[in-house]
Amino acid sequence: MSSPSVPKSQRRVVLANRPAGEPSGQDFRVEEAPVPEPGPGQILVRAIYLSLDPYMRGRMRDVVSYAPVVQIGEVMPGGIVGEVVKSNHPAYKIGDIVEERLGWQEYGVSSGTARKIDPSVAPISTANGILGMPGLTAYFGLFEVGQPKPGDTVVVSAASGAVGQVVGQLAKLAGCRVVGIAGGPKKCAFVTEELGFDACVDYKAGGDLAAAIKAACPDGVDVYFDNVGGPVTDAVIANINFWARVAICGSISQYNSDTTELGPRTPGFFVGRRVTSRGFIVSDFLTRFPFAMARLGKWVRAGKLRYREDIVEGGIAKAPEAFIGLLKGENFGKLQVRVAPEPASLPRH
Numbered sequence: 001m002s003s004p005s006v007p008k009s010q011r012r013v014v015l016a017n018r019p020a021g022e023p024s025g026q027d028f029r030v031e032e033a034p035v036p037e038p039g040p041g042q043i044l045v046r047a048i049y050l051s052l053d054p055y056m057r058g059r060m061r062d063v064v065s066y067a068p069v070v071q072i073g074e075v076m077p078g079g080i081v082g083e084v085v086k087s088n089h090p091a092y093k094i095g096d097i098v099e100e101r102l103g104w105q106e107y108g109v110s111s112g113t114a115r116k117i118d119p120s121v122a123p124i125s126t127a128n129g130i131l132g133m134p135g136l137t138a139y140f141g142l143f144e145v146g147q148p149k150p151g152d153t154v155v156v157s158a159a160s161g162a163v164g165q166v167v168g169q170l171a172k173l174a175g176c177r178v179v180g181i182a183g184g185p186k187k188c189a190f191v192t193e194e195l196g197f198d199a200c201v202d203y204k205a206g207g208d209l210a211a212a213i214k215a216a217c218p219d220g221v222d223v224y225f226d227n228v229g230g231p232v233t234d235a236v237i238a239n240i241n242f243w244a245r246v247a248i249c250g251s252i253s254q255y256n257s258d259t260t261e262l263g264p265r266t267p268g269f270f271v272g273r274r275v276t277s278r279g280f281i282v283s284d285f286l287t288r289f290p291f292a293m294a295r296l297g298k299w300v301r302a303g304k305l306r307y308r309e310d311i312v313e314g315g316i317a318k319a320p321e322a323f324i325g326l327l328k329g330e331n332f333g334k335l336q337v338r339v340a341p342e343p344a345s346l347p348r349h
């Protein structure tokens, strides 16, 4: 079975150079390539939304980590939400909406691993955000690693971002007092006024950040969900409580740095105050994704979880510029590129 409207060639974005420090447009190349033909048991997917995420910066480095390195000339990795346009797999039909890691390209082939999306639950772009990898990261990082208890003070950095906005709202549902940290008054107003956090500290406002966090957290910090590392994290740890939990999710402030940052650091607080600190990767919780996704979906449908997305128009060629901006805090909400229009048949929300 196949759709008649599939072109012969497509555009894709490959890694052209390994950047030193901040990436630039020259580190990426937009090229034409044939649209692949799905083999037996495979499907061809037309990308509609490309997810842009901080982890992609790590893949551009020639350093072994928990995920494979992107080679020069290879398509940049990334998740997409798209439409099945050819199917040789009995579980997928043309027109199905799926989420899959097909990279920065307009069309890609999946071998039966794509997650099917129900467009009646929420806009399909949410499968890259609150109802996708970032939402699951927030869920497991907060509940499993952060272990919040009612009445705890929970602090989350990059609070207006894809992961942070979900963390704070989940912590509110768990009966905690929630303080965000974000860059600028607009992002802070969003997290308090629209997402319902109790307070937000603007780390770009200048002045003594540790003192500002202390003022926002008069009872200290019981759970810190760390998205950024660096000086913001140092300022939170200065306010950490006895027996606190630190969920280390990411260190975006360091991703463009080619050297490991040295002190002043804060291990003394961890010893004296018996703090538990644990890094995690969302895939550690893979077997429980369906359960968490069902809960997140229910809360989104009930209006208990809100979300903000930052969708860049202009097609796949816009991905490099948008990604470079993400590493500088230019995004406001879950960053995605609209690669192609949504099918007109999808429900409106």
Ligand SMILES: NC(=O)c1ccc[n+]([C@@H]2O[C@H](COP(=O)([O-])OP(=O)(O)OC[C@H]3O[C@@H](n4cnc5c(N)ncnc54)[C@H](OP(=O)(O)O)[C@@H]3O)[C@@H](O)[C@H]2O)c1
Pocket: 053, 054, 055, 133, 134, 137, 158, 159, 160, 161, 162, 163, 164, 181, 182, 183, 184, 187, 227, 228, 230, 232, 248, 249, 250, 251, 252, 253, 254, 280, 281, 282, 283, 326, 327, 328, 329, 330, 331, 332, 333, 334, 335
């Ligand atoms: N462990 C996992 O499995 C996992 C999974 C997904 C994501 N993550 C991590 O979670 C973090 C957030 O990811 P996301 O997708 O939700 O991104 P995001 O928050 O939507 O976007 C990144 C945000 O980081 C902030 N930022 C950028 N540079 C910064 C700097 N130098 N210092 C402080 N903040 C800076 C900016 O917000 P401001 O303007 O507020 O600074 C920017 O908007 C990242 O560290 C990412 O690597 C981890």
